[in-house]
Amino acid sequence: MAGHGTDEHPHGADRLCDAGDRVYSRAVRRGRVRRQDAEPVPCLLELALLHPDPDDMDWLVPTSPQEVMTRLLRGVYDEVSASQRRVGSVVAAVERFAGLGPRLASVSAEGTSIRVLDGLSRIQAAMDEATEACTSEVLTVQPGGIRPEHELTEGLHRALALRGRGVRMRDLYTHVARHGQGLLNYLELMGDAVEARTLDEVIDRLILFDRTVAFIPANADRTLALELRHPALVQYLVTVFERLWRLAIPVTAALPDTGIEGISHREQSIAALLAEGHQDAVIAERLGISVRTCRAHIARLSETLGAASRTQLGVRIAQVGLDGPPRSLTVPGQESPTVR
Numbered sequence: 001m002a003g004h005g006t007d008e009h010p011h012g013a014d015r016l017c018d019a020g021d022r023v024y025s026r027a028v029r030r031g032r033v034r035r036q037d038a039e040p041v042p043c044l045l046e047l048a049l050l051h052p053d054p055d056d057m058d059w060l061v062p063t064s065p066q067e068v069m070t071r072l073l074r075g076v077y078d079e080v081s082a083s084q085r086r087v088g089s090v091v092a093a094v095e096r097f098a099g100l101g102p103r104l105a106s107v108s109a110e111g112t113s114i115r116v117l118d119g120l121s122r123i124q125a126a127m128d129e130a131t132e133a134c135t136s137e138v139l140t141v142q143p144g145g146i147r148p149e150h151e152l153t154e155g156l157h158r159a160l161a162l163r164g165r166g167v168r169m170r171d172l173y174t175h176v177a178r179h180g181q182g183l184l185n186y187l188e189l190m191g192d193a194v195e196a197r198t199l200d201e202v203i204d205r206l207i208l209f210d211r212t213v214a215f216i217p218a219n220a221d222r223t224l225a226l227e228l229r230h231p232a233l234v235q236y237l238v239t240v241f242e243r244l245w246r247l248a249i250p251v252t253a254a255l256p257d258t259g260i261e262g263i264s265h266r267e268q269s270i271a272a273l274l275a276e277g278h279q280d281a282v283i284a285e286r287l288g289i290s291v292r293t294c295r296a297h298i299a300r301l302s303e304t305l306g307a308a309s310r311t312q313l314g315v316r317i318a319q320v321g322l323d324g325p326p327r328s329l330t331v332p333g334q335e336s337p338t339v340r
Contacts (some may be wrong), residue, residue: 027062177288
């Protein structure tokens, strides 16, 4: 089998071929494998899952599964971040076009692939219509922090109607939302009809019905919304949701330990955003917390890491490895992002 090229192994580290899976698994169990045993699977070297043993070049040692997971999660994190930026650009462009004048706004008609919904009453009416037509699934992203009671009760009638028809719902929130009693009461009321997960930060609000129609805000105060029915746009948003969902942690599960004594999960998230160069107000908005709370966490970070200035804090964040995306958990029933 020697001599096989990497073209015969067109895959990533998260979905190895059977031969690569066997060789890598053997290397992890035994600590190393002979170089000749890895010749049929050049993908392992190409993906840096195996590398030469410096003490004996005839042997190869495996990259640890934990390091592989970190590398894969960073790649997914970068993809999701890029997706967030593209979605924001689309919304900004449509908002600009929608504001060019009443003549352009009147071009949209019922049944078109993109409708601009102007005003809360029209948005609510369109949402009610989509709810009545929904038969199987609703996917939502809810940004911000603790959800106010009035926001949760506004859409409760739609949620109860969907549950009554056996529609399954999956909701994404920020980790901060876990601390709101209103959300916990809502999830208890909805029972098995709703599955909720959380992330450090999510994209702007998104609601998808049956993977055929999507609603997204079209301005900052959410008095304008876009109703999207174009299959390519809707599928794109479904893909963004599913990637976020795989990274998210069930509300019923505890948040993972950061692995660094004295650093909370939220402070790890703040550290990663500080390392990207964001200001306090931006970090607070993305994590769904107040600026005051954000600054309190930054002060705790500085104290824990022994940083006397903002510049020194950035250096210490990089030194202890807090400048990457927070660690995730393997969700029960969900395939781990590491190799098989």
